[in-house]
Amino acid sequence: MASYKAPLREIQFVLHDVLDIEQLAALPDFADMVGRETVDGVVEEAAKLIEEKIAPLSARGDAQGCRWEQGEVRVPEGYADAYKLYWQGGWVGLSSSPEFGGQGLPYTLSKVVEEMLCSANVGFALYPGLTSSCFEAIEANGSEAIKRTYLPKLATGEWTGTMCMTEPQAGSDLAAVKTKAIPQGDGSFLIEGGKIFITSGEHRMADNIIHFVLARLPDSPPGIKGLSTFVVPKFFVKPDGTPGERNKVRCVSIEHKMGMHGSVTCTMAFEGARGWMVGQPNQGIQNMFVMMNLARIMVGFQGLGQCELATQNAIRYAQERRQGKAFNNGDAIIEHPDVRRMLLTMKALTEAGRVLAYETALNVDIAAHHTDAAAREAAQDWVELTTPLVKSFLTDAAFDLGSMAVQVYGGHGFIREHGVEQIVRDSKILALYEGTNGIQAMDLVRRKLMLHNGRLAQRFFERVRKDLALAGADGRDLAFLERPLSQALDAVETTTRWLQESFKTNPNDAGFGAVDFLKAFSLTALGYNWLRMVKAAAKQPDAGLRKAKRITAEFFAARLLTQVPTLCANVRQNADSLMQLEAEQF
Secondary structure (H helix, E strand, O other), X not given: OOOOOOXXXXXXXXXXXXXXXXXXXXXXXXXXXXXXXXXXXXXXXXXXXXXXXXXXXXXXXXXXXXXXXXXXXXXXXXXXXXXXXXXXXXXXXXXXXXXXXXXXXXXXXXXXXXXXXXXXXXXXXHHHHHHHHHXXXXXXXXXXXXXXXXXXXXXXXXXXXXXXXXXXXXXXXXXXXXXXXXXXXXXXXXXXXXXXXXXXXXXXXXXXXXXXXXXXXXOOOOHHHHEEEEEEEOEEXXXXXXXXXXXXXXXXXXXXXXXXXXXXXXXXXEEEEEEEEXXXXXOHHHHHHHHHXXXXXXXXHHHHXXXXXXXXXXXXXXXXXXXXXXXXXXXXXHHOHHHHHHHHHHHHHHHHHHHHHHHHHHHHHHHHHOOOHHHHHHHHHHHHHHHHHHHHHHHXXXXXXXXXXXXXXXXXXXXXXXXXXXXXXXXXXXXXXXXXXXXXXXXXXXXXXXXXXXXXXXXXXXXXXXXXXXXXXXXXXXXXXXXXXXHHHHHHHHHHHHHHHHHHHOHHHHHHXXXXXXXXXHHHHHHHHHHHXXXXXXXXXXXXXXXXXXXXXXXXHHHHHHHHHHHHHHHOOOOOHHHOOOHHHO
């Protein structure tokens, strides 16, 4: 079976030596919270629980799946006990506000734990993951009364949460949402309608489930501007804070899916369920995007977790599997050049992808907690720019690396008992939910490149060029990486300007090129990460770490980073003729 061991050395290297998480200690909200001993202690303790109690449930959850029985959902054996251990250990509320019972640690640390959880058992990870997202949305927009009612139990994970947006006719196009919210005159609303694809919509692992629902008031304008958000509990909350009478919301079926069998995906019926508005009327999309933007980062971490799982299992198998003779007479398949090509691809993307994801999380902390307005603005720019990269690139990579792991295993990889085919099945959904990866690419091109007159991308280019100029200042020969990174940066910057102009006159050009552009931008960001990792590794006493980082960086620079100019040339193509083929002619 596939197994998981938390890559503690890699995690600590990125946190301390590449990104300097200790810089957060200068922020008043995190004083005395992010010393090396504290950070490593949190990560190591989480790793122990995840490896011992949650990872072993992954294969069982995949085999058993969830069962629906007349409105009740049974999760796989062992999930309820593991979830109780997880929330009672404080892991759900790691970064939630202490005001509501959370631990108030940096968001970055919570994401590190989430990466490990998603490697060990990504289906299980969705239960606490959506709970945290629900907490964040209510905390950002709810009234004091709503916050006091729901957040203390969501913060700890004692109650779980959902995000109820999608309907059969309204997937990515939320303007088509039809669920109604009928005011009752007492501050409550009756919610009427149905939602599909609702993660964790029904189960019995928690005493209550809090649904964050997108619905439409009777007098609201049509389209996306007429949506509002509501909190709808499975059980009403009594004055003493305990669950009371059952609300009129129920699960009418669950989905039978390609993967993620341990995570329940529900069709929910709101049949006059009573709910309370969160935020202002007709501000639902703005309220949802608080949740969705952080949820997209969460999904990127799910992708990172699956990349790590695929990579470490493929490497272990290649080290152990004896098959044929390599050119150097080695008999383990890791000695074969093509197998080594796959393993280096997996290492190069996973390790640099970890820096991409962690740095985005670090900037979420800085944007929320720094005392200087300019620092908050720069951090938020970074988050805005890199969120679609984290979500899209890392989830595409998860599926690709899962497939690559199957290839490394050969025929054994196609057999369920080895566990790596589960990575392929579990990972595909990551490119689809919280906005498909094509939508992420369009978000990058259509919104992020245009924000503040192009300031987000320009700040990225300036930062990378500054670090490139200093790369060889200590006498190290980094030309193998500097040259292709400079060429990639030039290509992406040129293409950024082309997209900013062409989108105004022919948006189809940008639409056709968006996915290639996101990949090009992501590879360039990963090249920048490898530049920093090589420099940081050179200062390490561990000779094995120094050598591994250098050789993996050489592979990335020569084999992957060099794809960027070609990808950018593909982007800068006219799409007029491609749009002229009639739909029925396909």
